[in-house]
Every structure is written in C-alpha cells, then in structure tokens.
Amino acid sequence: MQMQEDQSSQRAITRLCIQCGLFLLQHGAESALVEELSTRLGLALGMDSVESSISSNAIVLTTIKDGQCLTSTRKNSDRGINMHVVTEVQHIVIMTEHKLLDARDVDKRFSQVKPLRYPRWLVTVMVGLSCACFCRLNNGGWDGAFITFCASSVAMYVRLLLASRHMHPQINFCITAFVATTVSGLMLTLPVFMHTSTVAMAASVLLLVPGFPLINAVADMFKGHINTGLARWAIASLLTLATCIGVVMSMTLWGLRGWM
Amino acid sequence: MDVIWFLLALIQDMLLSAIPAVGFAMVFNVPHRALPWCALLGAMGHGARFAMVYWGFNIEWSTFAASMLVGSIGIRWSRWYLAHPKVFTVAAVIPMFPGISAYTAMISAVKIGHQGYSEDLMILLLTNFLKASSIVGALSIGLSIPGLWIYRKRPRV
Numbered sequence: 084m085q086m087q088e089d090q091s092s093q094r095a096i097t098r099l100c101i102q103c104g105l106f107l108l109q110h111g112a113e114s115a116l117v118e119e120l121s122t123r124l125g126l127a128l129g130m131d132s133v134e135s136s137i138s139s140n141a142i143v144l145t146t147i148k149d150g151q152c153l154t155s156t157r158k159n160s161d162r163g164i165n166m167h168v169v170t171e172v173q174h175i176v177i178m179t180e181h182k183l184l185d186a187r188d189v190d191k192r193f194s195q196v197k198p199l200r201y202p203r204w205l206v207t208v209m210v211g212l213s214c215a216c217f218c219r220l221n222n223g224g225w226d227g228a229f230i231t232f233c234a235s236s237v238a239m240y241v242r243l244l245l246a247s248r249h250m251h252p253q254i255n256f257c258i259t260a261f262v263a264t265t266v267s268g269l270m271l272t273l274p275v276f277m278h279t280s281t282v283a284m285a286a287s288v289l290l291l292v293p294g295f296p297l298i299n300a301v302a303d304m305f306k307g308h309i310n311t312g313l314a315r316w317a318i319a320s321l322l323t324l325a326t327c328i329g330v331v332m333s334m335t336l337w338g339l340r341g342w343m
Numbered sequence: 344m345d346v347i348w349f350l351l352a353l354i355q356d357m358l359l360s361a362i363p364a365v366g367f368a369m370v371f372n373v374p375h376r377a378l379p380w381c382a383l384l385g386a387m388g389h390g391a392r393f394a395m396v397y398w399g400f401n402i403e404w405s406t407f408a409a410s411m412l413v414g415s416i417g418i419r420w421s422r423w424y425l426a427h428p429k430v431f432t433v434a435a436v437i438p439m440f441p442g443i444s445a446y447t448a449m450i451s452a453v454k455i456g457h458q459g460y461s462e463d464l465m466i467l468l469l470t471n472f473l474k475a476s477s478i479v480g481a482l483s484i485g486l487s488i489p490g491l492w493i494y495r496k497r498p499r500v
Contacts, residue, residue, distance in 0.1 A: 213366030292442040301483030327449040
C-alpha cells in the first residue's frame with residue numbers, strides 16, 4: 084500500500100518536472116536552463132535525482148527516488164519565444180525550493196500559466212520604429228528611416244497576421260520579406276526619395292532576423308548541448324534563407340536597384 | 344570641440360539603440376516590468392561598442408566586450424528580479440546584431456546560384472558571412488561567459 088502511494092506521488096512529480104521542461108523548451112529557453120530548472124523542481128519536490136535528455140523536438144526525463152526510476156517522454160512543438168512564460172516557470176520553481184508550494188500547488192500554477200501577448204498594433208508600431216532606428220544607425224539618413232518605418236510596420240503586421248493563422252514559419256518569413264522589400268523598394272523609386280540610401284531596403288527586413296535562435300544556438304553549443312545547438316542553428320539558417328528568397332523575388336519582380 | 348561631437352554622437356547612438364531593444368523585447372514577450380531595463384541595457388551595450396569602435400578597436404572584439412558588460416550587469420539585475428538573465432539580456436544585444444551582413448551574405452549566395460560564379464559576389468559572400476558569424480559568436484559567448492565564470496556551477500538565481 085505504502086509502495087503504491089510512493090509510486091503514484093513519484094509519477095505525479097515526474098509529470099510536473101517534464102511539464103516544466105516542456106514549457107521552457109516550447110517558449111525558447113536555452114537547453115542549459117531547461118535542464119537546470121526541471122532538475123531543481125524535482126529535487127525540491129523530494130526526488131533523489133532527475134536526469135533529462137533534450138533534443139529539438141522531444142524531451143525525455145527520468146526521476147529517481149529510493150532506487151525507483153520513472154521515465155517519461157513528451158513531444159515538443161515550438162510555440163514562439165515568450166520570456167513571460169520562462170519567468171513565470173522560474174518563479175514557480177523558486178517558490179517550490181523555498182517550500183512555499185507543494186506538488187499540488189505546482190500543478191495548479193502550471194495550469195494557470197498563460198502566455199503574455201502584447202497588443203498587435205503596439206508591437207507593429209514599436210517594430211517599425213526599431214527598424215527605422217537600425218536604418219539610422221547604419222547611416223541611412225532620416226528619409227531612409229521614414230521609408231523603413233513604413234515598410235517594416237506593414238511587414239510586421241503581415242507577419243503577425245500570418246502567424247495568428249498558424250502559417251508555416253518559413254513561408255511566413257518569405258511572404259513578409261517580399262512585402263517589406265516591395266514597399267521599401269517601390270517607395271525608393273519615387274522622385275522625392277531619389278537620393279536616399281538603399282540601406283533603407285536592407286533595414287526594412289531586419290525585423291525578420293532570427294536573433295534569439297542564433298544566440299541560443301551558440302550558447303547551447305558553448306555549454307555542451309551540441310545537438311540542440313545545431314538544430315537551432317539550422318532552423319535559424321532556414322529562416323534567413325526563406326527571408327532572402329523573398330527579398331530576391333521582390334527585387335527581380337519589380338526590377339529594383341540593389342541594396343549594396 | 345571633438346569631445347563635444349563625440350558625446351553628442353554617443354548620446355544619439357544610445358537613444359537610437361534603446362528603441363530596438365524595447366521593440367524586440369516586445370516581440371519576445373518580455374514581461375512589461377522588465378522593459379525599461381531592457382532599454383537601458385541596450386543603450387549601454389551599444390554605446391559601449393560605439394565608444395570602443397571610435398577608439399580604434401575592431402568591431403568583433405568591441406562586440407565581445409560590450410556583450411560581456413551587458414551579461415554581467417544582467418546577472419546582477421536578475422538576482423533581484425528573480426528571472427534568468429537571458430530574459431532581458433538577449434533583447435538588449437539585438438541592436439548589435441549583424442543583420443545586414445547576414446542578409447548580404449545570404450543574398451550573394453542566392454545570386455551566385457542565379458547568375459553563376461563571379462569573384463565580386465564570392466568576396467561579398469565570404470567577408471559578410473565571416474563578419475556576421477563572428478559577431479553572433481562574440482555576442483552569444485560574451486553573454487554566457489560572466490555566468491560561467493563568476494558563478495561556475497551554482498545556479499545564478
């Protein structure tokens with residue numbers, strides 16, 4: 084009887100640990116953090132040790148308690164980068180470590196984690212301004228910055244719209260890059276912007292740079308998680324390639340002047 | 344006169360890099376309490392790199408030093424915010440990201456495929472690819488080193 088109860092509580096804790104790891108992996112935390120936090124949660128809830136194996140599309144985790152091992156596997160699907168979820172999960176783990184939460188509370192908190200999303204219009208305007216600043220930082224002039232602002236705001240709106248319809252990321256990036264280059268390139272042909280630097284065209288697609296995956300990729304490889312690091316690098320390269328195909332398509336279709 | 348010009352350029356550079364830091368922090372859904380700190384870190388990082396490039400260091404090493412600065416300040420702040428430093432440091436280094444070089448390299452590759460080999464395109468591809476990948480490496484390793492160095496194996500928060 085005691086034995087069975089122990090096993091069912093160990094099973095519940097294993098589920099919580101893997102849920103913790105899955106939350107972090109789905110929302111773009113680096114592998115070292117996924118491993119660290121799921122282990123800390125397990126240890127705080129009374130396991131002797133927690134071992135995990137992380138790859139880009141699945142996570143396998145084993146908890147060991149009094150010589151009894153329990154292993155579980157979950158498939159991972161990318162939900163987009165969301166640092167709010169990462170912070171929430173980390174707060175839950177820290178509270179468990181300080182004995183403020185037990186296994187049942189952790190379960191309840193996990194079911195209440197809701198990814199934060201900023202309003203679409205606000206993100207659109209801010210990203211437009213960001214790309215305009217990039218243009219100015221790369222010596223594109225204020226008129227170039229204005230073109231970039233228009234092009235990248237339209238592009239960001241298209242990107243968010245397609246993402247909310249669950250469009251495939253590569254196709255989404257390709258279409259968005261096409262729109263951004265089309266708007267900025269056609270604006271550059273207007274007589275008013277005759278002497279504007281073509282940096283504006285390059286800066287208007289900077290909203291599609293996969294910065295977070297690339298930084299995570301190098302950090303993963305640097306900390307010994309070679310396989311997830313290579314997977315992230317490959318995903319980021321494919322996204323960059325998709326973006327470039329969109330740019331080249333638009334440039335050949337409209338016969339725009341080059342951007343270098 | 345030179346000093347005043349330098350200070351004005353530095354302030355403009357810092358203001359211009361604070362906005363992308365916040366913009367991309369929103370794309371990464373950083374909690375809104377951390378957004379002002381993202382802006383401040385982004386401005387400090389890019390400003391530090393601007394100053395170092397002005398004093399004649401090359402861009403890769405200045406990027407490395409600037410991202411180490413961002414990483415160490417991020418660790419300090421993460422302890423009272425109780426969140427992993429990457430939550431705000433990655434958004435803060437995005438203004439230093441070599442986006443234009445990465446795209447130039449990739450577009451030259453696509454053009455070589457379209458139009459056939461030419462020396463100019465190959466030079467453009469190689470220089471930009473090497474520049475982009477070494478800056479990405481400098482940013483990422485620079486962010487990781489303070490955590491590994493100061494806190495070894497202990498958890499930071």
